[in-house]
Each structure stands twice: as structure tokens, then as C-alpha cells.
Amino acid sequence: MEYMARKLLSIKIFDDEHKKKWKKTLIDNDFEVLCVSQFTLYNTWKGNKPDFHLAMPSEHSKEFYENFIEMLRSKYKPEKVKDGIFGAYMQVDLQNDGPVTLELESPAKTEKPSKKDQSAHVNKTTEEAGDILERQS
């Protein structure tokens, strides 16, 4: 978890002032982060149906996710880290800039070498457009 929080704040996915790509972090730009928990990213396929048995069970994952958000806030500015409502059905409105979507995975834990520990998709969005439109629990 510490790896993911540190990486998310350290990866250079923004242009510098000379429009050179992959030069600046979100901290360099004083940007906000919108985190949206999404267990569907951990899917496998069972025939034509998505299967989520590899994802962390919901009784553990809410606390895990909340700890992750807190860690991110403690490493950056708390007010810059926004999130959705865990487990809620939401409409997430985003404008993917590029489009750029990058996959970030934490290294597997030593006790479970065959599994990923945590997985995230990083979408570059325009400043105003990343937003959660509706919240329904």
C-alpha cells in the first residue's frame, strides 16, 4: 500500500514547461487526485462473464481503501486528495486527456508470489473534468 501511494505521487506523467512529455509529477503541478475504488479492475473472465474472485473481499477492502486514502493525504496535501464513496454505484465523469491510461501495480507480496497485491489505473484528466456526478449507495 505504501508503494502504491508513493508511486502515485512520484510518477512523471505530465509535460514540463517545454512540452516535453513524462517530466512532471502531480505534486510538481500542485494538482488534485481523484481516487475511485474499483474492484472490477481485478477481473478475470469465466467464459463471457467477468469474474472477481481474485479481488479482496468487501469486508476487508473498505478499511484497506480508506487507509490508502489516508496515506495518500498524509504524503501530500489532504485537501488535494478527493475520493468517491466506497462500494457505491456511481457515475464517474472524466475527460481523458491524450487519452492516457496507465496501469500501476504493486509488487506481489513475498508470501503470495503469484498474485498482484494492488492494482490501479491512472487516467490523465483535464483539470476540471474528473468528477463524480451521482452518488447512490
Next chain:
Amino acid sequence: MEYMARKLLSIKIFDDEHKKKWKKTLIDNDFEVLCVSQFTLYNTWKGNKPDFHLAMPSEHSKEFYENFIEMLRSKYKPEKVKDGIFGAYMQVDLQNDGPVTLELESPAKTEKPSKKDQSAHVNKTTEEAGDILERQS
């Protein structure tokens, strides 16, 4: 490629009329598909910078992508399959419904057992919101 086109049209990612999840395909619903080519999905990380050397070189990938779109159109209704401009810098506006993002990968070719052949992200979007706002080549 044939695998990816067939799978994309066969996967059951929509609710049925009783709101049961993962029951209907996009064909069942007569929905549109918005395909956006995105080599950044094939990233690895070199320290804090994304690295794309595993992605297909652009001199081959444009034709590859165009063939994929044509295959998708031939297997479904041509007018239902929309796409972006290959290699262009675009702002892709989407409203992710759920949010649901699923990863779909074609099996590795036998001659290159360690590599994925093709990778795609499937985002469930609301009917109106998947759109490309700007196109700049």
C-alpha cells in the same frame, strides 16, 4: 485480433431486464461501441517514467487497428462501431457507469509465449456520454 473482436461483442457486461448483472451483451442491447486506440495501456515502468517499448511500433499499429475496427464492423452493424483518430491527441469524454472498467486480453501467440498479443480496456458508459471532444492530429 479475431479473438478480441469476437470477445468484445460476446462479453456479458450489462444487466438484464430484471436488473441481474452480467447478463446481456452490447449486441443484445443494440448498443454502440466507441473504440479508442491507446498504446499507453501497454505500459511498463522505468523508475517513475512510463515505458512503451512493448507496444507495437506505430508503422504497424495503424493498419492493425484499422483492420480491427473493420473486423468489428463486419461482425456487428458497421454504423454502430465508432472510433477516434489513430495516433491523434484527443480529449475523450466518458461517463463511467458503475464505475466498471474491465481488462480484456487476447491469448499470447504461440511463437511469443511470454507476451500478450493485444490488450483492451472495456469501460461501461452511459448511452450519451462516451464521446471524443476534440481532435488534433
